Amino acid sequence: MNNRLIIDAHLDLAMNAIEWNRDLSRPIDEIRQRELFKPDKPDRGNGTVCLPELRKGNIGLVVATQLSRVAPLGSGLPGWHSPQQAWAMTQAQRVWYQEMEKQGELRLIHNLAGLEAHLKLWEEAEDTNDLPIGYILSLEGADSLVDVDYLQEAYSYGLRALGLSHFGPGRYAPGTKKTGPLDAKAYDLMREMSQLNMILDVTHLTDEGFDEALDFYDGPIWASHHNVRKIVPNQRQLTDAQIKRLIERDAVIGGMLDCWAMDVRFIDTVSDPWQLDIKLEMLVDHWDHICQLAGNAKHIGIGSDLDGIFGTEQSPWDLDTIADLQKFDAILKKKGYSDADIDAVFHGNWLRFLRKNWK
Template sequence: MFILDAHLDLSMNALEWNRDLTRPISEINAREKGLNDKPDRGRATVSLPELRKGNIGLVVATQIARYVAPGNPLPGWHSPEQAWAHTQGQLAWYQAMVDQGEMSQIKNWKELEAHLASWNAATDKSKHPIGFILSLEGADSLVNLDYLEKAYDYGLRAIGPAHYGPGRYAHGTDASAPLNSQGKELLRKMDELGMILDATHLCDEAFWEALKIFKG
């Protein structure tokens, strides 16, 4: 059975939690023994070898970096530019995984079909690259809409306009507001580029507005 995981924060785990995801879970958790800088240290559940064991050959892999305005208690970056830079570090990790043959980025239907055929034909999945479709969870790091085209050029194919709380383009979980003008324009530009809308974290007001605007 071929399995698709539709959401994995792989680069965040690699960079912020300092997990070498090319290693088995047992090694990752052993290396975290005694650490308490983050919740659930020593309880990692995902790495690239474990995905292969579960026959998970394709994932939607995220970039994520929140902007927080003054007074916002959520963790995040103090400027959109800082958030953008953080996502570029995450992108560099994915690119390193591609260079090492650990992962394979999928940007179009042709590449998707080729990956599926290759995965299904492989008798030994233990060394096969995991396919990934790149997604941005929360659009705060897009400094302006020119950055959307930059992101599309490096392979970003899905965007969730919001994550938790108030966002620059839309409000998400535990917040409430209509889409702002930037958010509406973001959806139109995503349509133009043929990108995927991830509505998971949109607050109710923004969700229903997005369905009216987004045609993709």
């Protein structure tokens, strides 16, 4: 049987290409080989994502990010010292995506007609090895938008989804490991997003910011890469109340494969996935929990976040590359999921969401 089509709703492709200096058009073994004995990043030599591996795993559509944060004076956090610098970095990332389009590696998907044409291309192809991978452009954290007027320019070049925050303090909203409400600028930004029918990604928001965003924003909402707080207690995870609110909004929640978000025992930079026996199937516990709250499997999907500043050292031990997402087929069957539900998790739920909101 042919592999099912997969949509992965969160990959930091351009960050890896520009800041990690990874040529994602090359084989994964070559990328890893180039990074041997480089100590500058914790995941050197451990990458899991490249364009050939996406094709190998029949991952024909991804949500790909621009990511560039501003670090406030005295915060001690990595990041740019001004919004203008952060904006410039996102533009370098945008140009990389465009260069990959010119090479036939990627295809920007920004409306329903383009989505349907791309799906038809992948469905009818006998061999996907030379097909472009579709990508929907998302901005992870709004720090780089110098002011709200910049959103219109970003939309014009294809940005269709946006998260207000990332880690730590943010210009529009505080994020992971912080508390507190949205900044006043966030409301102006969401008003403009609503006019453009952009997708609001609630990932990384504080609990206060999450509630305020859902109360205020009347456009489409998703959680691109989020797991369950009841299983792994952490502010970065979704509470049952938050999950129920997302279900009420017909949102889809992408399960992520960073080990700390899957298993409460895992400690960043300390634990070993092999020693703790952290496997892909552990993500299904998070999906099951969401399904129980929803009463169906219509609100879960994949948002792997693979190579999101971590690699195999912080991924399930039975995943070598992103192509191994196909292993979820057998895992979900073993857990009792029907063929229709597996299709929904792999791609159907994200497609339903996009078709509904891009009509």
